[in-house]
Amino acid sequence: MKLQVAGKASKWVVYQKMIFVFILFFLPLISMNIWLNYKGMSITRQTILNSAVAGADFYSKQLDNELYLIRKLQLQLLNDDNLQKLSFRGKTLENYEEVEFINRVIDRLSTLTESSEYVVNAGVYVEAVGKTISTKNDVTVTPNPEMELIKSLIPITPKPSFYRIGERIFFIEVGNYGGIWSYIEISKPKLLNALREITNLYPESNVFLGNQESGVVLTTAKKDEDSAEILNLTSEPNVKDSNGSVIRKLHDISYFIIRDEVRSMHLSLIMYVNQNEITRPLVHFSSWFYSLFFMAVIVMVLYSISVHLMIHRPLSKLVKAFHMLEADNLNIIIESKSNDEFHYVFNGFNNMAHKLKKSIEEIYEQKIALQHSQFKQLQSQINPHFLYNCFFNIHVMCLVGETDGAATLSQKLGSYYKYITRSGSDEVPFYKEYRHALDYCEIQCIRFSNRIAYEFQEISDIPQFISVPRLIIQPIVENAFEHAFEDGTTEGIVYISTYYHEGRLQVTIEDNGNMLTDEHVEQLRKKLTMDSKHIEKTGLINVNNRLQLKYASGSGLFVSRSPYGGLRVDLVIILDKEA
Structure with a gap:
């Protein structure tokens, strides 16, 4: 049964997604509630402010109308017939007529004073009779303090709408070209x-x-x-x-x-x-509103904490366990104190880790056994073929009388087979493996009557403690001798060099053969990258598999065309981490 997980990969963890979705659904409700409350408070506040404006406007208009009425009555007083006759006829009037006109003016002033509570005193100064008439001081001959006070205010320019002196406020109007002064004192209290x-x-x-x-x-x-x-x-x-x-x-x-x-x-x-x-009035309402808002925030925080405790923490523990499992730590066990779904998941993980550890141990043992059998198989494949050729060369040398060459070849051949057939550990110091490859080159040069040579680099810069599997260099050199010079090329040369830096060991084998094509290089490269189950376990393929099994990622054989014209094989060993 195959389980599929829909959706794209996300950097967010489940806990963050749950909180985000909760906030995503919760925020519109809170936002709408905030908006409605603020809208209602704004409307209520504006209504209260409008009420204040209306109240102030009512009282101001009432006061303005009252004062406007006083100003209107004052202007009407200036056109009063009795006051006009008193001003124009003046001293020509008989005493009786003057008193009669003055009494009528006093009546008019009294009416004006009684028309508004703001009027303290209403009076007129008539130049023609030299008297002031007021409701406060009655009839007074000028000059007098009241007339002098009004006289001091009249010259003010430009003419104000009202006159103020000390704590007293007056409305003053002049008529008949200055012959009549009308003044009204407004009560400041x-x-x-x-x-x-x-x-x-x-x-x-x-x-x-x-x-x-x-x-x-x-x-x-x-x-x-x-x-x-x-x-x-x-x-x-x-x-x-x-x-x-x-x-x-x-x-x-x-x-x-x-x-x-x-x-x-x-x-x-x-x-x-x-x-x-x-x-x-809105403060109390606002307090309740903010209290509800903070309660909503507290609910969100409590929900986040509960999700963290019930879901995020167990999931984090499980994810951490998987990370440790990826780091090859198979001894991990997750303890569960609850009896929920995570308890079942944790037990399943523990069982899986135990079975995985057991399976890896079995597979590892199988790989070691396979590696050992492949090594033995390679030995059995190399030994007979190479031995037959060497014996044939020794036979020919003896027939033609080259006893020195036959002796040298016999000595090298003995050293060679002693190395590959010895029992014991499959690993040897690198310098011995390198020396063995050079012995093989020496044997091949003797066999091919010195028409093929080899050049090599000393390995003084490589640490002595480095050990490698046996027979990992010689098969590569053998490949160069067998395939690069199979057309009988004269002056064939095999180049061997080494390089070591910070745990990376590289051995390079090149030749100057002319039989190699780009198609052959590409075919060999594909074979080296193919699954070892489907290809032959001999030669370069076998060496490549052994290196990849034993050493860290990046180890193995890598082929390319050599600058000398033939094949270049780079044997790379990464010593930082064991396989």
């Missing part, structure tokens, strides 16, 4: 009380009247400096929004500022409220 009625909307609020030219005229604040700073904030360009309100910070406190115009006095009525006072 009454105005202040009106402003305080507006502050009743919110306890932590203040209201003042003022503008940039006159400054703060009247304020409910304990410190006039605060009102002056608020006035400067509202006078900055581009600070007002569409409903005449702004939010500005003063002394680290955010104020909601409402500005309305009192056109009758050319002043601005400005109300500023601590923003926290307006939004105080």
Whole structure:
């Protein structure tokens, strides 16, 4: 049965994926809840602010209408018939007529005073009769303090909408080319009380009247400096929004500022409220909202911790065990204290590791036995063939009287067979294996009557402690003699060299034969890379398999075309790690 796992490889572990999916589904709910709460709070807050704006607007318009009515009555007073007759006829009037006109003017002034609680005193100065008439001081001959006070204010230019001297506020109008002065004194305490009625909307609020030219005229604040700073904030360009309100910070406190115009006095009525006072009803709601939000975060954290303990930690333990298994550590056992699905998985892993260890031990023993049998097979294959040829050469040399050559060949042949047929360990010091290959070259040169030679490199730079399997160099040299010079080439040369660096040993065998083609090189290279089960276990293939079985990855035989024209074989042994 074949199990398939769908999907692409991912760098994320299962724990991260589970937490990510949970957050992915949970965040939209939290986000929507946050959005709805903030939207509702924003609408509620805006409604409260609009209510404050409407309240301030109502009181400011009420005050403006009241003062506008006073200004209107004052202008009507200037056109009063009795006042006009008194001004034009002046000293031509009889005493009786003058008193009658003055009484009528006094009645008119009394009506004006009673029309509004803001009016403290209403009066006129008539130049023609040299008298002032007021509800406060009745009829007074000029010059008098009241007339002198008004006289000091009239020359002010440009003409203001109201006059202020000390703590007193006046509306002054002049008619008949300066022959009549009409003046109305506005009660500052009454105005202040009106402003305080507006502050009743919110306890932590203040209201003042003022503008940039006159400054703060009247304020409910304990410190006039605060009102002056608020006035400067509202006078900055581009600070007002569409409903005449702004939010500005003063002394680290955010104020909601409402500005309305009192056109009758050319002043601005400005109300500023601590923003926290307006939004105080929302604070309790916000506290609950943030509490729920933090509870949601805590739920996410607890869920992450529970997933970590129940799933991620056992999985990490299992993954760690597999990594150790990949590192050839087969003695690992995973302990399980729970009785869940992971307990079954851990027991299965432990059984698998035990069986795998047992199988590897059996396979290793089989490979060692196979390697030994292959070595013995190679010995049996090499010995008869080479021995027959050498005996034939000795026979020929004896017949032609070359006793010295026959003696040398017999001595080399004896040394050669003593090396390959000796019992004991299959490994020998490298220098002995190298010397044996050179003996073989010497034998071949004698056999081919010196028409073939060899050149070799001394091995003084190779450590003496290095041991190698027997008969790994000689088969390569034999291949060069048998196949490179089979066409009877004269002056054939075999080149043998060695190289060692940081645990990497390389022996290179080259020849100058001319029979090798690129196709033959490619065929031999493919044979060396093929599965050893499907090819013959002799010659170069056998040597290559033995090297790959014993030494680390990268060891073996590698073939290419030699710069001398023939075949080049590189025997590579990586000594860093045993196979």
